[in-house]
Amino acid sequence: MKQYNRKLAAALVAFALAIGLLAGCSGKGDGDADKLSAADVGERIGQAVSLDGMKQGDAKKLQKLYHIDAGDVEDFVLYTATSNVKADELAVIKIKDENQAESVKAKILQRIDAQTVKFKDYRPEEYFLIEKHVLKTKGPFILFAVSQVADRMERAFDEAFSL
Numbered sequence: 001m002k003q004y005n006r007k008l009a010a011a012l013v014a015f016a017l018a019i020g021l022l023a024g025c026s027g028k029g030d031g032d033a034d035k036l037s038a039a040d041v042g043e044r045i046g047q048a049v050s051l052d053g054m055k056q057g058d059a060k061k062l063q064k065l066y067h068i069d070a071g072d073v074e075d076f077v078l079y080t081a082t083s084n085v086k087a088d089e090l091a092v093i094k095i096k097d098e099n100q101a102e103s104v105k106a107k108i109l110q111r112i113d114a115q116t117v118k119f120k121d122y123r124p125e126e127y128f129l130i131e132k133h134v135l136k137t138k139g140p141f142i143l144f145a146v147s148q149v150a151d152r153m154e155r156a157f158d159e160a161f162s163l
Helices: 002-024 030-035 038-048 059-066 098-119 124-131 150-159
Strands: 054-056 073-081 089-095 134-138 141-146
Touching: 038 073, 038 089, 038 141, 038 150, 059 073, 059 089, 059 098, 089 098, 098 124, 098 134, 098 141, 134 150, 141 150
Parallel strands: none
Antiparallel strands: 054 073, 073 089, 089 141, 134 141
């Protein structure tokens, strides 16, 4: 019976240590995301993929494409295709309040719907990119990516929080 208790105690200690190590190695939490800006996250994405074929957007473009007023968000980075026949887009939006996340995502979904209608029959290869878009949140940040390299953009977005 003593041997059983020792094994059980050793297993519990090993389990507690494993949990402690996993918690300690988890990187930055969402609380640290508040220290990042959308420009910081956008720069990380720009280091991972080339944004040369895109042009940077401003507050007017954010309003036009997504119906989001720049004053309603803390910070944003926006890149769009240089041509109307391309669907490429990248938006990193830092919201002021995480309660805004669903509202902002709903506006981005409206953009996705509009682009789907625009490209579905006209440019099937661009429509495919829209269908494979990335739309996700991490803390106060929202990522929207439409690109052949959207998966790499997503990975760079995720890695920006684990530095």
